[in-house]
Amino acid sequence: MSDLVVAIDASRIRSGGGVAHLIGILDIERIEGFGFKEIHVWSYRKLLDLIPDKPWLVKHHAKETEQSLLTQLFWQATRLPTEIREAGCQILFSADAGTVCRFEPMVALNQNMLPYDEGVLKLFGFSRNRLQQTVIYLVQKSAFRFATASIFLTHYAAKRVQHYTGKLLNTTVIAHGVGQVFKETLPQASWPSDKAQPIECLYVSPILEYKYQWVVVRAIKLLRDRGHQLRLTLVGGGGRRALRLLNKQIEASDPRHEFVTVLDFVPHEEIPLRIAQTNIFVFASGCETFGISLLEAMAVGVPIASSNQSSLPETLQDGGVYFDPTDDTSIADAIEQLINDPVRREHLAQQAKTLSESYSWPRCAEQTWDYIGQVYAQYKKTNATKKTR
Template identity: 35%
Template sequence: MVLGIDATNIRSGGGLTHLKEILNNADSGSICFEKVIVWSNSVTLSNLPSNDWLEKRTHNWLNKSFVFSFIFQIFLLSREAKKSNCTLLFVPGGTFLGSFKNFVAMSQNMLPFEFEEQKRYKSWKSRLRFKILFITQGLTFKRAKAVVFLTNYAQQFITKKINLKRQNQIIPHGISLEFLQTPKEQKNIADYSFSNPFQLLYVSLITVYKHQWNVVEAVLALRSMGYPISLTLVGGTDSESFSRFNTSLQHDTNKIINYRGQIQHKELAEIYKSADAFVFASSCENMPIILIEAMTSGLPIASSNKGPMPEILGDAGFYFDPTNVDSINMAIKTMLDSTQLRNIYSHDSFSKSIKYTWKECSNKTFNYLYSTAKNIIT
């Protein structure tokens, strides 16, 4: 059997990482398919491994704008898949409007389905984009032979939202081993000072549902209470959120907030290792990879109580409402005050995180795709 992979809309970010890692961690013995064909742009294909069983194909339209890629997917990809004798097409990008009937879709984006989160965006263009994605991804999931979800939360929320009756499977992403670090022995907050502060880290895109300004306000309040704390923020910013974020930084008279902007992913592991604790204030996630990176790095974590975060972190976190500054303040304060809980939680979350491997993700993905393909031909 031949497996096709529609990577026509995958160019960067988590989608590219997922595709690259499941292929990197697969071999001819584990994938079961005789051949795997990936359709994408040249840059994406250059990031994928080379194997005898893997064929990488592109097209002029796939190397232009997303509009041309979308047209290729709708009008040409199905024909190409049929010509190549594909038994099954895997769609990790979440949207497929072509005529090829035997495909498995994957859900990696919650924003199209969480209407309350969409309201945080003031831009009509952003809201329109989410409405379009809700229609296209909802239609894709309903037409698919099966849907792959990343978490129980995403599965339950989306299946209820669109009344999805299709077969589905939960297969979480993996985490790179470069983040692996056993938890450090936690020190009493009294061992820190204004010149040697407790270093809190938050890694994420600066955007409306990540609530960085609330974290900044909570940390500044703790500093005014006498806590020797600093905050490092890492991540790019979107145009809609930059002004609000920049305004929050202007209240930092003691210069305890360090915004490093967007950095290379390969540098992240060292940044995690230099921190004393992590904060994650997102209110909308499908699978919070960044949270799991922090868990794997052995850090105590103050986390949002929204979405799949409690599912991932379990009872090993200091939880808060990310929309409420006082709630964030109290969670971080509790974390700072309790050396014992920091020790317990960091070890517990580290233990939970090590099950998320790309090898496991790759094996589960290709096994599920193979079993689905077998059911199609029998």
């Protein structure tokens, strides 16, 4: 009989990858097979509106989730446990581990690696962002230690987080999924037939300090100085400080705005086609829990030049060329490998496409809900054993 009622705290999910993950694992038709009766999710209105309606899904809008970080944390600590119990939920799934809610049992999911990367945090300087990440670090560290079990998106993330939290007793690794539309979208860009035609490069990611968009601009300028006609499109809005760095570099490298185009946020449904129409996908992030944009490019099957930092080599494996995202020469050399070797370029693109086939939202959802069900069953069994002693 399906009788388990699951609560999801999604109040702290703010990134595109976190939103995609939540929608992906909830976009299933039936939950009875997991032993579930209902799933309740607490979050802010915009995110709740993005989640598909299901007969077994109950959405809770808490006005505190629209307010300051401290207000959100206070609500999690004081009101959310009561609301979970009143809804009849028996287990809490913290969808990004950014919770101070102390409902037991709880499964925490790691969605943010920034608090665990000192090198990247230095890029924020003494700023509001740095302070916010410090608070998030303290909250997540406490949540992981309290949680009955924890889910990580990569083995890299599991190892890195536990370096700070200490060894966690019950953990698993469940990779992201990728939308079927990316797998069904085929590359459309022909490779330029002569050097006069531009090679199109695309980088899809929010413009933030640790995404190193301004270093990529320097690398593209370096390649143009070497005689390669490249154009770069950067897709994604960003923070003011990172935008200042980027705009300053564009003025230095491309003052006439001939080869760098910066687009603000683009609807996600347009991304597959934009990837398909590029010759080379560049991903220069210095810190990623998984790298969902990278996976989307892999699924389309375009040549990829990627950062060698954080979890990205675990995701891309042998499906691309790598570079140091802080070094414009390293980025330029990696892209030049793809330009100069068409056989390798096509092989890597196909290898990335093949690797992406093992990632899907149905698989991610099944593994996630199966694990949560197993955690609850073991928790219930352990508690029953304690009571008989």
